[in-house]
Amino acid sequence: MYSRKLITLDEFTIQELRNFPQATGELSGLLRSIGLAGKRINAEVNRAGLVDILGAAGAENVQGEEVQKLDDFANKTLLDLLNHSLYCAAACSEENENVILFDDPISNSSKYVVVMDPLDGSSNIDVNVSIGTVFGVFKRISPLGTPAVMEDFLQQGKLLVAAGYILYGSSTMLVYATRRGVNGFTLDPSVGEFCLSHPNIQCPTDGKYYSVNYGGYKTFGKGVQQYLDACEERGTQPKEGYKLRYTGSMVADIHRTLLKGGIFMYPASADAPNGKLRLVYECIPFSFIMRIAGGVATNGEVDLLEVKPTGLHERTPYFLGSSEMMAELKQSMQVGDSIA
Ligand code: AHG
Numbered sequence: 001m002y003s004r005k006l007i008t009l010d011e012f013t014i015q016e017l018r019n020f021p022q023a024t025g026e027l028s029g030l031l032r033s034i035g036l037a038g039k040r041i042n043a044e045v046n047r048a049g050l051v052d053i054l055g056a057a058g059a060e061n062v063q064g065e066e067v068q069k070l071d072d073f074a075n076k077t078l079l080d081l082l083n084h085s086l087y088c089a090a091a092c093s094e095e096n097e098n099v100i101l102f103d104d105p106i107s108n109s110s111k112y113v114v115v116m117d118p119l120d121g122s123s124n125i126d127v128n129v130s131i132g133t134v135f136g137v138f139k140r141i142s143p144l145g146t147p148a149v150m151e152d153f154l155q156q157g158k159l160l161v162a163a164g165y166i167l168y169g170s171s172t173m174l175v176y177a178t179r180r181g182v183n184g185f186t187l188d189p190s191v192g193e194f195c196l197s198h199p200n201i202q203c204p205t206d207g208k209y210y211s212v213n214y215g216g217y218k219t220f221g222k223g224v225q226q227y228l229d230a231c232e233e234r235g236t237q238p239k240e241g242y243k244l245r246y247t248g249s250m251v252a253d254i255h256r257t258l259l260k261g262g263i264f265m266y267p268a269s270a271d272a273p274n275g276k277l278r279l280v281y282e283c284i285p286f287s288f289i290m291r292i293a294g295g296v297a298t299n300g301e302v303d304l305l306e307v308k309p310t311g312l313h314e315r316t317p318y319f320l321g322s323s324e325m326m327a328e329l330k331q332s333m334q335v336g337d338s339i340a
């Protein structure tokens with residue numbers, strides 16, 4: 001039955017435009033392109049289990065087409081759609097060492113640049129566990145009409161115009177944040193549209209889930225260890241009910257943290273003093289989303305949205321989640337020595 005209650009992503013962004021007559025519609029256009037890329041990537045992710053039948057990555061499938069690795073496919077799909085949209089001057093991706101300039105007259109007159117991890121959670125692709133796409137949109141600082149420059153991408157997270165992610169999970173969701181709020185859309189496969197399912201997402205101020213690769217415990221700093229010991233202790237007390245949850249896909253782990261409350265971390269370790277996660281296209285977008293939803297994100301020392309990146313692929317220790325849990329972690333990290 002037709003229901004007016006189902007608002008699609010496009011309808012939602014148009015509604016936002018109606019409320020803000022000064023808006024130009026460029027961000028809506030960009031989100032539409034990213035949403036379309038998400039649908040194409042989703043279709044490919046859903047076929048991933050057939051790869052042995054259709055042909056392994058790097059080989060030819062039965063139709064004689066070359067089969068791409070999924071992260072390569074996701075990257076090319078996003079770049080292609082952004083390139084052909086009217087609203088993106090350039091992009092930076094986990095899959096490309098350098099900035100990708102679209103460098104044609106239309107793109108050069110666009111005011112936005114996009115940072116992205118086209119497919120995050122690569123170790124989970126082969127085992128059918130959720131994976132995701134992460135993106136952030138900055139207004140460029142280089143002059144309109146000229147090609148974008150590196151500095152357009154090395155901006156503090158607090159300057160983001162929008163950030164979001166697509167989660168290829170038991171259902172496929174697109175969640176994005178602007179300064180006006182965080183909203184989640186679930187892909188309705190019957191009509192192929194993202195439909196508003198999680199309006200105005202707020203991260204609960206406290207939670208019970210802590211999410212970390214516990215295998216690294218011995219290599220973490222004393223403050224982090226101390227906090228994890230406290231979580232473990234609370235897990236033994238039925239009234240507290242703390243639970244450890246970690247899929248190894250940050251998009252899935254942070255999505256749970258955002259909706260249910262909790263804390264997610266990828267700390268520095270003895271042999272990786274900057275942790276593993278990438279500042280520009282993994283941590284900065286998620287920090288913005290978390291902050292708009294009422295949560296907190298840090299690198300263990302300062303608010304992550306204040307950090308100015310120095311390189312496209314720089315790594316950072318990373319902590320984010322419910323404000324009360326983050327306050328306790330901060331306390332532990334100040335008390336405990338941060339070096340293992
Ligand atoms: P990648 O970008 O290589 O796909 O890495 C995934 C990330 C992130 O999604 C996840 O939280 C983390 O790596 C898992 O790493 P560990 O296996 O070291 O815990």
Ligand code: MN
Nearest residue numbers: 117119120121
């Ligand atoms: Mn990644």
Ligand code: MN
Nearest residue numbers: 094117119120
């Ligand atoms: Mn990736």
